[in-house]
Amino acid sequence: MYQSTLKDYLRESRLFRARALSAVVLVVAPLLLLVFHLAQLQIIDHDHFTTLSRDNRVKVQPLPPTRGLIYDRNGIILAQNLPTHSLEITPERVRDLEQTIEQLKQLIPISDNDLKRFNRLKSHQRRFDSIPIRVQLSEAEVARFAVNRHLFPGVEIEAKLLRDYPLKDVTAHILGYVGRINKKELQTIDASAYSGTAHIGKNGIEKYYEETLHGEVGLQQVEVNALGRVIRVLQSTPPSPGMDLHLTVDATLQRVAMEAFGEDNGAAVAIDPRNGDILALVSKPGFDPNLFVEGISTQDYNALQTSEDKPLFNRAIRGQYPPGSTVKPFIGLGGLEVGLFNPQQKKFCPGFYQLPNHSHKYRDWKKGGHGAVDMADAIIQSCDVYFYDLAQQLGIDQISAYLAPFGFGSRTGIDITGELGGLLPTREWKRESRNQPWYPGETLITGIGQGYFLITPLQLASATATLASRGNRIRPRIVSSIQQGSDGPPHNQPITPLSPVEKQSQGNWDSIIEAMLEVTEGLRGTARRIRNDHYRIAGKTGTAQVFTVKQEEEYDEEKIDKKMRDHALFIAFAPALEPRIAVAVIVENGGHGGSVAAPIAKAIMDHYLLKAKS
Amino acid sequence: MAHYQPSGLPESNPTKAEGLLADLHLDLPLLTGLLLLCGFGLVILYSASGQDMAVMERQAIRLAVAFVVMIAVAQVPPTTLRRWAPWLFAAGILMLVAVLVAGQVGKGAQRWLNLGLFRFQPSELVKLAVPMMIAWFLAEKSLPPRWNRLLIAGIMILVPVLLIAKQPDLGTSLLVASAGIFVLFLAGLSWRFIGGMLITAIPVALALWEWGMRDYQRNRVLTFLNPERDPLGTGYHIIQSKIAIGSGGLYGKGWLNGTQSYLDFLPEGTTDFIFAVLAEEFGFTGILMLLAIYLFIILRGLYIASQAQDTFSRLLGGAVTLVFFVYLFVNTGMVSGILPVVGVPLPLVSYGGTSLVTIMAGFGILMSIHTHRKLLPT
Numbered sequence: 001m002y003q004s005t006l007k008d009y010l011r012e013s014r015l016f017r018a019r020a021l022s023a024v025v026l027v028v029a030p031l032l033l034l035v036f037h038l039a040q041l042q043i044i045d046h047d048h049f050t051t052l053s054r055d056n057r058v059k060v061q062p063l064p065p066t067r068g069l070i071y072d073r074n075g076i077i078l079a080q081n082l083p084t085h086s087l088e089i090t091p092e093r094v095r096d097l098e099q100t101i102e103q104l105k106q107l108i109p110i111s112d113n114d115l116k117r118f119n120r121l122k123s124h125q126r127r128f129d130s131i132p133i134r135v136q137l138s139e140a141e142v143a144r145f146a147v148n149r150h151l152f153p154g155v156e157i158e159a160k161l162l163r164d165y166p167l168k169d170v171t172a173h174i175l176g177y178v179g180r181i182n183k184k185e186l187q188t189i190d191a192s193a194y195s196g197t198a199h200i201g202k203n204g205i206e207k208y209y210e211e212t213l214h215g216e217v218g219l220q221q222v223e224v225n226a227l228g229r230v231i232r233v234l235q236s237t238p239p240s241p242g243m244d245l246h247l248t249v250d251a252t253l254q255r256v257a258m259e260a261f262g263e264d265n266g267a268a269v270a271i272d273p274r275n276g277d278i279l280a281l282v283s284k285p286g287f288d289p290n291l292f293v294e295g296i297s298t299q300d301y302n303a304l305q306t307s308e309d310k311p312l313f314n315r316a317i318r319g320q321y322p323p324g325s326t327v328k329p330f331i332g333l334g335g336l337e338v339g340l341f342n343p344q345q346k347k348f349c350p351g352f353y354q355l356p357n358h359s360h361k362y363r364d365w366k367k368g369g370h371g372a373v374d375m376a377d378a379i380i381q382s383c384d385v386y387f388y389d390l391a392q393q394l395g396i397d398q399i400s401a402y403l404a405p406f407g408f409g410s411r412t413g414i415d416i417t418g419e420l421g422g423l424l425p426t427r428e429w430k431r432e433s434r435n436q437p438w439y440p441g442e443t444l445i446t447g448i449g450q451g452y453f454l455i456t457p458l459q460l461a462s463a464t465a466t467l468a469s470r471g472n473r474i475r476p477r478i479v480s481s482i483q484q485g486s487d488g489p490p491h492n493q494p495i496t497p498l499s500p501v502e503k504q505s506q507g508n509w510d511s512i513i514e515a516m517l518e519v520t521e522g523l524r525g526t527a528r529r530i531r532n533d534h535y536r537i538a539g540k541t542g543t544a545q546v547f548t549v550k551q552e553e554e555y556d557e558e559k560i561d562k563k564m565r566d567h568a569l570f571i572a573f574a575p576a577l578e579p580r581i582a583v584a585v586i587v588e589n590g591g592h593g594g595s596v597a598a599p600i601a602k603a604i605m606d607h608y609l610l611k612a613k614s
Numbered sequence: 615m616a617h618y619q620p621s622g623l624p625e626s627n628p629t630k631a632e633g634l635l636a637d638l639h640l641d642l643p644l645l646t647g648l649l650l651l652c653g654f655g656l657v658i659l660y661s662a663s664g665q666d667m668a669v670m671e672r673q674a675i676r677l678a679v680a681f682v683v684m685i686a687v688a689q690v691p692p693t694t695l696r697r698w699a700p701w702l703f704a705a706g707i708l709m710l711v712a713v714l715v716a717g718q719v720g721k722g723a724q725r726w727l728n729l730g731l732f733r734f735q736p737s738e739l740v741k742l743a744v745p746m747m748i749a750w751f752l753a754e755k756s757l758p759p760r761w762n763r764l765l766i767a768g769i770m771i772l773v774p775v776l777l778i779a780k781q782p783d784l785g786t787s788l789l790v791a792s793a794g795i796f797v798l799f800l801a802g803l804s805w806r807f808i809g810g811m812l813i814t815a816i817p818v819a820l821a822l823w824e825w826g827m828r829d830y831q832r833n834r835v836l837t838f839l840n841p842e843r844d845p846l847g848t849g850y851h852i853i854q855s856k857i858a859i860g861s862g863g864l865y866g867k868g869w870l871n872g873t874q875s876y877l878d879f880l881p882e883g884t885t886d887f888i889f890a891v892l893a894e895e896f897g898f899t900g901i902l903m904l905l906a907i908y909l910f911i912i913l914r915g916l917y918i919a920s921q922a923q924d925t926f927s928r929l930l931g932g933a934v935t936l937v938f939f940v941y942l943f944v945n946t947g948m949v950s951g952i953l954p955v956v957g958v959p960l961p962l963v964s965y966g967g968t969s970l971v972t973i974m975a976g977f978g979i980l981m982s983i984h985t986h987r988k989l990l991p992t
Contacts, residue, residue, distance in 0.1 A: 015802045016802075053861035
């Protein structure tokens with residue numbers, strides 16, 4: 001008993017020691033495994049994990065540049081950046097979007113339009129981009145949200161610079177506007193240059209000079225925590241702001257021109273013939289470009305889009321109209337230069353013209369006819385029959401060959417996006433586009449600026465400037481200099497001379513311009529009402545048919561709908577012998593050029609020559 | 615029964631401090647190791663909590679309570695513990711059943727029993743009651759145990775383990791199971807049997823996978839096998855933890871300079887993942903220091919167990935020590951990505967109180983075993 005207990009005790013003790021020893025191995029072996037594993041992580045793969053750790057905490061953030069400003073020729077600001085507060089939601093960070101918006105509504109008024117815009121922007125943008133639900137918050141609204149901010153994760157007040165166009169509709173068609181970058185644009189722009197920038201030029205100068213205005217993005221390295229909150233800035237490269245643009249446009253002149261239209265729609269372009277500077281470029285009606293900056297509401301957009309006045313349509317550079325009688329000085333000059341006519345040669349105008357062996361009567365605007373007229377009379381009284389005959393003798397090939405160097409039928413190359421080129425009809429053009437031969441009758445109506453012939457107001461103004469400067473051609477320009485801030489050296493934009501119109505005789509030009517002077521000064525001049533004592537105006541009226549009057553039918557202004565009325569045109573330059581301004585005006589459905597379009601041109605020239613700082 | 619009289623022992627001349635330790639039934643080397651560990655733990659916690667003094671204060675209080683419990687347990691002689699074993703075990707089982715019936719739900723699992731004044735987690739008691747019970751049961755007969763007794767012991771382990779797993783609390787049931795199995799192992803479970811069990815474990819594991827696991831548990835295993843499977847969900851913890859450890863390098867980023875923990879990339883930095891904070895800030899050298907302290911404590915525990923004079927004390931002491939190791943290895947293995955994500959704290963370092971008290975009570979048992987020895991001839 002005694003012995004066996006002792007034996008048991010010793011045996012169990014030995015057994016336990018053996019097991020304890022095994023236990024030591026059981027402990028040490030896994031610990032060694034652990035140590036090896038940790039050595040693998042901390043020594044061998046250290047660099048890899050250091051990189052991962054750095055990627056975790058260091059984020060690169062773009063610092064968007066400030067967009068360049070736009071000034072008129074006298075330093076009046078046309079496009080600026082205003083600090084505003086907007087309420088923005090990052091959809092990715094909001095759990096229940098609907099509920100969040102409902103709660104926000106209790107705090108800050110959010111209209112249905114705001115909501116619609118939000119939803120539209122949301123479908124176009126990345127989930128981690130913040131999207132404005134309300135813009136231009138008042139101070140009180142900012143304060144009210146700030147107090148309740150903790151209740152709205154993923155909703156932030158963003159203080160930022162928003163593009164603003166103080167002259168609104170007056171400069172809308174020149175400047176265009178910026179808007180939020182859409183998916184299509186994302187594919188064409190350099191994404192890194194636009195990281196942090198939400199807006200891009202959509203139209204007009206804002207689009208044409210996008211690269212200049214945008215500037216260069218800066219970068220900063222920041223340390224963020226797991227929630228993405230910035231803890232501190234590690235390193236930063238500041239952005240370089242966009243360049244400022246100084247325009248050739250006179251904002252006051254622009255407004256004067258706009259107002260001169262009164263209730264009418266149309267376009268007016270004024271150019272300095274000496275250097276091609278665009279002094280005014282009006283398309284009426286305008287629109288408020290500020291609506292587009294933070295995303296226009298569907299309702300506003302539809303209103304603009306469906307309006308019969310087409311406010312979004314830039315008539316000055318995209319509107320294509322028949323030039324009507326404004327083309328007569330150019331064709332008349334062509335007749336003289338080619339040598340078919342001499343200025344004194346008279347023709348009899350019975351009120352209509354007939355091609356040999358044709359019964360169709362091409363009518364003059366004056367029913368009884370002008371009687372015997374020479375070149376000057378034909379321009380002053382705008383005799384159609386004289387020009388039917390001239391066109392008939394020149395033929396379409398010579399007409400288009402002579403008009404093309406004035407810039408008809410091609411873009412002027414102005415530095416605004418979206419310009420169209422008009423149409424100068426030729427025999428080849430008609431065969432290619434319509435697969436039809438050229439008919440002789442079409443030559444006649446081309447001679448009075450009807451038929452296929454189309455011009456843009458800008459084109460017409462540019463051609464008028466060429467006429468004014470006796471054949472010199474300069475590409476119209478709207479930006480005169482580019483400058484970094486207000487202190488930087490101004491980079492003047494080049495004045496680009498184009499190949500001049502070939503001149504046979506100075507006398508031919510003088511007699512045409514003499515006739516155009518008589519248009520405003522002569523007793524029978526179609527624009528004699530704008531005659532004035534301060535400066536002399538050379539001009540030409542025009543009327544472009546919107547629809548064709550049937551044979552033997554009377555055109556009665558009173559009876560037809562305003563929309564079907566003729567467009568009124570007027571071209572002019574002044575002072576006639578030393579021109580500083582050339583103008584083209586088109587008043588849609590205005591009726592007669594002399595009574596409607598000429599006074600608008602006069603208002604522009606008055607302001608520029610008499611009131612504006614030179 | 616025979617009793618041996620102490621004779622011919624060299625009389626030591628204890629210093630005052632040693633005298634006090636002896637009076638309190640404390641073991642100096644073990645106490646030193648534990649104090650070092652807790653001190654190191656507080657240093658890391660200070661950084662991991664973002665230098666939160668409130669957290670430090672709460673943890674200090676918990677540590678103090680745990681040390682008091684340890685000292686209290688150390689006063690109880692092993693013979694008394696042995697007498698209590700069946701009763702504690704029975705009480706533990708009853709409370710586990712009560713938890714399942716009327717327990718409180720926290721973090722998606724029923725673990726707590728509301729006793730009016732405070733909430734109590736019975737599984738913590740069971741962590742000690744199971745090895746005590748098995749040690750008590752096996753010490754009745756001579757070792758190594760026979761097959762029939764092994765079977766009974768196995769059932770004694772399985773019942774509480776299943777009850778805890780049902781809460782569900784995978785981590786604790788694993789610890790309880792290991793406590794019981796360690797007793798069997800130390801009692802001389804034959805190597806052949808161990809080998810046999812390991813071989814049968816494979817089909818059992820497959821069966822468990824198919825029918826016995828909940829989705830989140832399966833997810834944990836899958837995520838463990840390939841953390842990148844779900845980098846934003848379950849795998850995120852492991853990925854971030856490995857980044858913290860790996861970027862720590864040989865010497866670490868420096869105390870209070872761990873970017874992973876300070877910028878909140880590391881989840882649960884003060885509790886289950888505090889080891890990653892240490893690894894990030896103190897590097898490989900810091901880890902070796904910590905593991906050295908742990909190893910010292912474990913070896914001292916095994917030494918105490920092997921010096922114990924009765925089978926019950928040996929088995930219990932050894933098992934308590936090995937469970938402490940399981941804590942350490944499961945936690946560090948999880949944090950460094952070689953074991954599945956199982957919610958086990960880093961013992962005596964992680965912030966939090968429940969397991970702290972149990973662990974220190976276990977060390978109280980070890981101290982009791984060592985200081986209540988009767989002197990025997992060698």
